[in-house]
Amino acid sequence: MSWESTAEYYRLANESVKARLGGLHSADLALVSVDFAPIEELQIAGAWEELGAMLAAEAQRLEQAGAGIVVLATNTMHKVAPAIETAIGIPLLHIADAAAAAAKAAGIRIVGLLGTAYTMEQEFYRDRLAANGLTVLIPDVDDRDLVHRVIFEELVRGIVRDDSRAAFEVIISRLVAAGAQGIVLGCTEIELLLDPDEPSQVPLFPTTRLHVEAAVNWALAE
Secondary structure, eight states, rough: OOHHHHHHHHHHHHHHHHHHTTTTTOOOOOOOOOHHHHHHHHHTTOOOOHHHHHHHHHHHHHHTTOOOSSSOOOSSSGGGGGHHHHOOOSOOHHHHHHHHHHHHTTTEEEEEESSSHHHHHSHHHHHHHHHHTTTEOOOHHHHHHHHHHHHHGGGTOOOHHHHHHHHHHHHHHHHHHHTTEEEESSSTGGTTTTTTTSSSSSSSEEHHHHHHHHHHHHHHOO
C-alpha cells in the first residue's frame, strides 16, 4: 500500500503496454493512491473489517471511473479481498492467483513465502496459494520478524540496504534447504530489494510484476 510499490505498478503497467502495442501507447488506467499511515495503524490494531470497508469504497470509486477490473496493489491487504469483491460489480484480480499461476507454469509445487508477518502467518494468503495446488513454506519466527521489520522500517520508506538484501538471501537459503523449489516475493515492496532477474538459488516469483502482467493480459484481451 506504500507509494513506493504503487509507483512500480504504474511504471510496469505502462512499460508492458508500450512493449506490446508499440508507438506512443501507454496504460489506460485509473489510480487511487491511499495514505498508508492510517492503514498501518489499523493493521496493527487488527481492524480488518474497517480496512475492508475503506478499500471497498476506493474500489467503488475506480468502478465509477470506468475501470473494468480492479488490481489491489498489495499482498497483505488481500486479506480483505472478499469485502472488496462484494462491493463491486467488476472482477478483482487476486495477486496470489497470479503468483500461483507463474509457479505452476514453471513446474514448481513447493514455494517459500516472504512477506509481511500478516501475509506469512495468517491463512488468507497461504490458503489461496494452497487452493491453487501449491505447498507453502514460511520462515521461522526470527526470520519472519526480520522480513517484516525490513519491509516496514526500510522498504516502504524507500530505504534499500545491502545488508538487508544479504539477510533475505540467507532466509531464502533456509527455505530452499527446507524443500522450497521457488520463492514467492509476497510483498510488493520486496522487489525493490530483490531483483528477480538476478541469479538466484531457485526461481523468484515477483508478485508485483506478475500481478501487473496478469492485469495487462486481461485488459488487452478485452
